[in-house]
Amino acid sequence: MTDYLDPIAGLVDRKSSITVLSGSDCANFLNRSLTSDISEFTHMERHDSVLCDANGRVIDIASLCRLGDKILMLSQSQGEITRKRLQSGISWSEDVSIIDGNNALTHLTLTGMQWQRALIGIGLDPEDLGDNVWVEFGNMLISLNRDFDVDIIDIALPTNEVLEVTSALIDNGCREMGDDRWDYVRTNIGLVTIEEANGRIPADVSLGSFIDLNKGCYPGQEIHARMDSRGKSAKHIVRFRANRPIEIGKHMVEGIGRILVISSIEYNGKSVGFAIIPHGVSIDGQFEIDGNSTLIEHIISP
Amino acid sequence: MGILGGEGFSLPVVSETEVVSVDIHFTESAKSALKESMNGDEDTHALVISAQSGGCSGFLYDMKIAQVENDDGFQKLDIGGITVLVHNKDSSLLSGINVDFKDTLMGGGFQITNPNADRACGCGQSFG
Numbered sequence: 001m002t003d004y005l006d007p008i009a010g011l012v013d014r015k016s017s018i019t020v021l022s023g024s025d026c027a028n029f030l031n032r033s034l035t036s037d038i039s040e041f042t043h044m045e046r047h048d049s050v051l052c053d054a055n056g057r058v059i060d061i062a063s064l065c066r067l068g069d070k071i072l073m074l075s076q077s078q079g080e081i082t083r084k085r086l087q088s089g090i091s092w093s094e095d096v097s098i099i100d101g102n103n104a105l106t107h108l109t110l111t112g113m114q115w116q117r118a119l120i121g122i123g124l125d126p127e128d129l130g131d132n133v134w135v136e137f138g139n140m141l142i143s144l145n146r147d148f149d150v151d152i153i154d155i156a157l158p159t160n161e162v163l164e165v166t167s168a169l170i171d172n173g174c175r176e177m178g179d180d181r182w183d184y185v186r187t188n189i190g191l192v193t194i195e196e197a198n199g200r201i202p203a204d205v206s207l208g209s210f211i212d213l214n215k216g217c218y219p220g221q222e223i224h225a226r227m228d229s230r231g232k233s234a235k236h237i238v239r240f241r242a243n244r245p246i247e248i249g250k251h252m253v254e255g256i257g258r259i260l261v262i263s264s265i266e267y268n269g270k271s272v273g274f275a276i277i278p279h280g281v282s283i284d285g286q287f288e289i290d291g292n293s294t295l296i297e298h299i300i301s302p
Numbered sequence: 303m304g305i306l307g308g309e310g311f312s313l314p315v316v317s318e319t320e321v322v323s324v325d326i327h328f329t330e331s332a333k334s335a336l337k338e339s340m341n342g343d344e345d346t347h348a349l350v351i352s353a354q355s356g357g358c359s360g361f362l363y364d365m366k367i368a369q370v371e372n373d374d375g376f377q378k379l380d381i382g383g384i385t386v387l388v389h390n391k392d393s394s395l396l397s398g399i400n401v402d403f404k405d406t407l408m409g410g411g412f413q414i415t416n417p418n419a420d421r422a423c424g425c426g427q428s429f430g
Contacts, residue, residue, distance in 0.1 A: 020306060020311065029354075029355070032354070032355050032356030032357075032362070033355050033356065053360070054358065054359045054360050054421055054430040067305075067306060070306060072305070072306070080315075083315050084315065084317045085355075086315075086355065087315045087316070087317040088317050088319070088355070089353075089354055089355020089356065089360075089361065090354070090355070091352050091353075091354035091364060092350075092352055092375070092376075092389040092391065092392070093350075093352070094354070097314040098314055098315045099311050099312060099313070099314050099315065100311070100312035100315055101310075101311055101312075102312075103310040103311075103312065104308055104309065104310030104311040104312075105305065105310075136304075136305070139304065139305055139307075139308065140305065141305050156305060157305065158305065158308040158310070159310060160308065160309075160310070217356060217357045217358050217362075217423070217425075217427075217428060218356065218357075218358070219355075219356070219357070219358065219359065219360045219430070220358070221358045222358035222359075222423055222424060223358075
């Protein structure tokens, strides 16, 4: 069901926090802080990962690109928190520099119908975009994410070229999305961001695939390993659709039990959001939440 | 030019670090194990104790015997005739630690207890 999409692709500035790690030790250094393993991270590879605190709770979500002896990190937590946290963990003997790229680079996302047309219009053949890689096109890095029902194309580019590239994409059949439209679209796609994941256990918010319990220690690993050894997480994230907005917070729902609504987006009279519900309950059919007839659906875990 | 060749990048991030005067306590068993590990290289080598990101709790201890050519930025301690170096950036994390040595087959070796840590990992190598 993709009736939430416009007939043409949408383009949004993700306002990501952009960091460049350089130096011969940067991959080993960053690997110590991520929940997944980048010890074999190769040039132009794409790797998505999570940073957690010592309690195993998400503090940031990052998309990485290896560029020779540098790593470009597009992360979602705002401010300097992640950069300062990383900086404080560089050992005296490590060759690592952490550089703020927020003013130099911008992260755009293109998604929805006919995205191929927009890229072809600027001279890029969509067939050149492989899985889990970044492709260099001019001064841009472009990556196709096929983890969801709807393709998501991430573009990193110099900030001083954003106007020109945006205009070219719009001329070739896409339109800009505001933040509210983007939140509506990504929630329908099932893309969980730091807005929902912050402070939560990754597996509870469909980020469990970003955890590698075989890589060794990382902040939060002890908690994740203990949860894993005691069986699957007790709860998971779902998407709901309703005709009216549902208040964020806890709700008792007949047939499910207690659910926690963690986001609620209203757009053009339609309401969609994410909720966390217990594992093992059937979510077939409509449920009443706050007197609102609500459809609850599983989302795809990347 | 490439994506990283343009303008607008900031200088490397510098985080302000609190520098304190380092005080480390070694138990007698830790001193004798350290002396044994130095293997007569006390005049040319030092024990460097540091903290780096990682581990289950956020930071990992690291101890290495090294020949440090340039000890700028390090604080130097004399532990029974052996030079122990702690970098200024790690001083607030490591000052006050107690270094012990347990001579057991399982879970033995140097052990650190850290009064600055809010939490420690089960393996004892990580703190936060």
